[in-house]
Amino acid sequence: MKPAHSAVVALLGLTVLGLAAPTAAARVEPDPVVAGQRVSISDGGQCARDGAARVSSRLFGPVVLRPGEGGMGARARVAEGAAPGRYPVTIHCASGGASFTETVTVRDGRVEGLNAAQAAGGLALLALAAGAAFWLRRTVGGRS
Template sequence: MKPADSAAVALLGLTVLGLAAPTAAAQVEPDPMVAGQRVRISDGRRCAQDGAARVSSRLFGPVVLRPGEGGMAAQARVAEGAAPGRYPVTIHCASGGASFTETVTVRDARVEGLNAAQAAGGLALLALAAGAAFWLRRTVGGRS
């Protein structure tokens, strides 16, 4: 197998692994958040679409998730007095269904831009692409 083919296979494999990674059961976006901010809560398609699911957390009052395009979801506002820290958000599916919890972070300042994990992932992909381009250029130039 040519080095260029190996690089293409490696890039394709990494892409597939990234897309196949499991998603969190409960989704609260954005995360991190700040007190008073509006967030979207979703069940990640874990609850049955035939009823309403409910959310329990110290961050919001009672929240009921309703069926929609992307599963059960709702909008909520983080309590104005929420102190910075990590908080559990538990979704209880209707009709005695499953319950699952996601931990979210409240920051004490306005959050904009990327978090550290997103930045590290972007840099890793950039380094991988640069390495593949270098390898392909060497191979095409006949200097393998």
């Protein structure tokens, strides 16, 4: 068999295996996170909607998932004292159901937000844009 034919057969085989493999069901977004940040947890539609799916993790303790758009989901806050590292988050479907695990990365830092310096900078840019628009309007209108 020619090398090109072998490569095509290998690629087709890998494609079939990739399509047949189960997709990861546990989802935590965003990832990575920082201590104190709120996250969304979802089962990716893998658990029965009428079951009592729950989540276990050292990041936020036990959480119960509720039916929502795309499956069972919940929101939780990462513990304030969570040290940087990788943490498993496991979703347990109703009794006797499957379990799915995802690893979430906690990075060093703080929850992103808008501070006073950023707000002042934004207002300064807005004032500059308003001044430039006023000046251009006067210049184009022939009143220079």
